[in-house]
Amino acid sequence: MFGRKKPVTGARDAAASTGPESQAPSSTGPHDRSSVPDVREYYTALGYGHIDLGSLVIGVPQGRDLNVALDPAGQPEFHVVTQVSRVIPRAFAAPKSAGQWRTMVAGMREQLEQQGADVSVVDGPWGRELVAVLPGAVFRAIGVDGNRWTAEVRVMATPELADQAAEEGREVFRHLLINRGDGPMPVREQLPLTIPDEIQQALTQARSQQAAQQQAQAYQQQMAAGQQGGANQQGGANQQGGAGQQGGARQAAQAGAQASPANPQAAAPSARAAAAPQSGGRAAPSTGGTAASSTGGTARRRDGSAMDRLRGEDDDL
Structure with missing residues (x-):
């Protein structure tokens, strides 16, 4: 209505x-x-x-x-x-x-x-x-x-x-x-x-950490794509009976796995920021959350569609 x-x-x-x-x-x-x-x-x-x-x-x-x-x-x-x-x-x-x-x-x-x-x-x-x-x-x-x-x-x-x-x-x-x-x-x-200023500094740090995390994720995806390509080559070698090609593909896959970070998320630790309200009396202390809070919490960028944004905000309710 x-x-x-x-x-x-x-x-x-x-x-x-x-x-x-x-x-x-x-x-x-x-x-x-x-x-x-x-x-x-x-x-x-x-x-x-x-x-x-x-x-x-x-x-x-x-x-x-x-x-x-x-x-x-x-x-x-x-x-x-x-x-x-x-x-x-x-x-x-x-x-x-x-x-x-x-x-x-x-x-x-x-x-x-x-x-x-x-x-x-x-x-x-x-x-x-x-x-x-x-x-x-x-x-x-x-x-x-x-x-x-x-x-x-x-x-x-x-x-x-x-x-x-x-x-x-x-x-x-x-x-x-x-x-x-x-x-x-x-x-x-x-x-x-x-x-x-104190919030701006925390946000600057959060942006840097997000950039590092995105780079780590991109690297992981590239390594996964390389491994998949090696597996496809291996399958082709088996069909053709080429044992040499098969061994080369296995070596490439193993090298790719060793080069991939074991935990790419560790390259982008969570940022914490202080968002202290100005007040005649201060706002209630934070108990934590997924964004930077009045006593600290993770500042996080939300990507995706509008619906993904809306849905993503429900994490710490």
Whole structure:
């Protein structure tokens, strides 16, 4: 069922502010950052930690972990994680007129249906929410158009916890702060993030480790292909009765096996990073995860199709 877009704060809140003493907006966000006089006090009053990424400020409720991972383009994205859900907030440049979120939902729906997902569009507090049922997982996209920006959270959960995960996603979504900036940007382009130095260093290390792991995997594949080729030559030698060729093929296969690393994964150890939220009170300590977390976890790049990405996020739920 398609819902009507609900009002969202932003330019209206900013216009209503009368000065630095005005209170943070009380209506449901996401909010323009300009409408919140003191970001730290805003999240402290909620009992949240937060991380300030320049164009996007993410609140981290008590009991949640903040992880960072690399998207398929190698760019960092931040996840708010519990044992129930993984919530990925993002913000995009948008035209002055509303309607971009509607277009984004239509595009996601088409892509997921092409990959075999069972997709529906339901009515949520902000209007349209896209829900895709995948093997062993449920993906939900919640979004809304603001003042020249579109905010979104993507929520992943197992089917039996999908409803609870949706509420956790909405809780993060309603307290996002967006700083669109005044410069021109192509519509639907993701707003650039300002990454804290300690996280940037960890991501640089993770990229290096990923490159090493990819090289090791490529080498292993080449060696496997060489062994297969040697086996084919061996079979041909047997058919022709060429004992010399057979012996040569066996020697080549043995040499290839000796040259192949016994454990190519060992060439690319897992990276660990610290993603410490800035807060009036800090975010809850991490208990671990597959992305770089607030106390450490593996930063991992996710490749493959959109469905593979969605499915892959379920690893540490």
